[in-house]
Amino acid sequence: VLIPKGASSFQIAEILEKEGVIPNKYLFFLYAKLHNKTLKAGVYEFKGQYSTVDIYQKIANGEVKLKLFTIIPGDNLLDIAEKLEKEKILKKEDFIKFVFNKENVRKYGLVGDSFEGYFPPESYRIDENETAQTLTEKFLDIFKKRYLPFKTIIESKDYSDFYKPKISFYEAMIIASLIEKETFVEKEKPLIASVIFNRLKSGMKLDIDPTVIYALRLKNAYNGKLTKEDLKIDSPFNTYKNKGLPPTPICSFSLSSLQAVINPAKTNYFYYVLSKDKNGHVFSESYQEHLKNVKENLKD
Template identity: 30%
Template sequence: MRRTVTAFVGLLLVVGGPLLVAPWYGWGATPGAPVTITVAKGASLTGVANDLEEARLVDSQRHFRLLARLLGSDRPVQAGSYTLEPGVGWRRYLEAMQQGRVTRYTLTIPEGLPSVVIADKLNAEPRLIGRARVPDEGSVLPDTYDFQPGEPRGRVLRRMQAAMTKTLAELWPKRSKTTVVKTPEEAIILASIVEKETGKPSERRKVAGVYSNRLRQGIKLDADPTVIYPVTKGRPLGRRILRSELNADTGYNTYLKPGLPKGPIANPGRASIAAVLDPEPTDALYFVADGSGGHVFAATLPEHNANVAKWFAIRRQRGEM
């Protein structure tokens, strides 16, 4: 059969076929702006040819089908969205769709994002369908996720949650003997606090070490984000914490009693989970911002108070107090 096709193509070239096969190889074609088409699941060659003609990537769907059958592979096309460039030759279109070289669409979930904002991001993505519910806090792994246009938002969310389940199952057995958390659920809770307290990767294990020390000694964590969470569900507060909020028994307020809050306050990333499962050995019990995006740590309250005074001085110089 292949010999017959080769002979037929050779005959076309001899008797004027170059014009017939030119589009297949892109001979004399004019480049243009990329065009995206979507191939439905189970689409036939005829359906794909019609889509290519409608997108003006081929000038005749019948011509495309003829050349595809004579010169192309007989493999089926794969579903998905494809970004195709005019002028590269029709064979490139067929090869891309047969090999599944789909256009990569991504959605990034930053570390420490609360679940209400994750739902907002999913629902704001116009290429997805359906509506995403607000997931349980701490159930989503921050990462960059691929999706296809027309995919249900709920399906993408389930992938994000499956990634968290898989990551926690991988990290939990590797936990250090120095960790204070007793269950994977506690690991997520403490990791969410670490995530909200520092955005500096190099500090994660030390912050985890400070909180581990405080938990061991029965000292309150005194973490501002745990006070804010029940007020805003993790969204920015936009003002200073009120005295009434510091005194409110919400189940999250770590200024009110020692121990972990009743649940996560954000969705922690892999690095923060790993940090609480293997905290840095330290004698520090306190930390405060240093004015440069990081923190300064202290083992004693007098040392900490001196560091706080320096931080307040920096804020006054900035006009923040």
């Protein structure tokens, strides 16, 4: 049963009677007036026999029918939108329209052109009556509690040995998202961070495939395979064409990826390639060594 936002006690009583949950709307309304608690909107499920008092308490306590919605590390806003539609929570277009609106980002006092990177990997308990706004607020609540405390640590750290004296928290978020997409091996994350910082400091382009895939997905032009022609796409996210970081994060990232930005390994690595057994990466300092590693590990 859907109890809409802003419904009065009597309107709620009418809905409950109409749905066959209570036998008499006037009894419910009278009980509600006597106890005068705020009745909370949402989708409620009633199975079996309930007394009028039980039903009142359930709605007053906000015991809405909830379901779990999971964001996994590496999901981007487009992935989340597709999941929401697949799970019949929200239309993909409605979510995308809200989360890629720069003005909405500003309303929450955040940096960036979209909410990319601000929705942490987590299983969220959500109401079936969610909107793009209420979902965003749920996701941001976890971000503020779990991720925002690292802002002071990052912005007070001296990164001179790795890149430049100071980096912003948002830059750290972008780097964390790149790390998330580049490796699934936890112990490798500080090494990937090291390569990213070394390349940024030297003025090299990052040449990170997932940034190109993100650019293609934004244009609905990715078919699951990355070609040499794709690497030429005209997009600020294409790190094969543009030096420096992409303009926003490219996905949701785990805390361990952010920790890798806070504590990157100190190395002279500039290159890496997926190992032959696909259990990790092989790192190298020089391009010649990298070519050798590519030849050895990308054999059929």
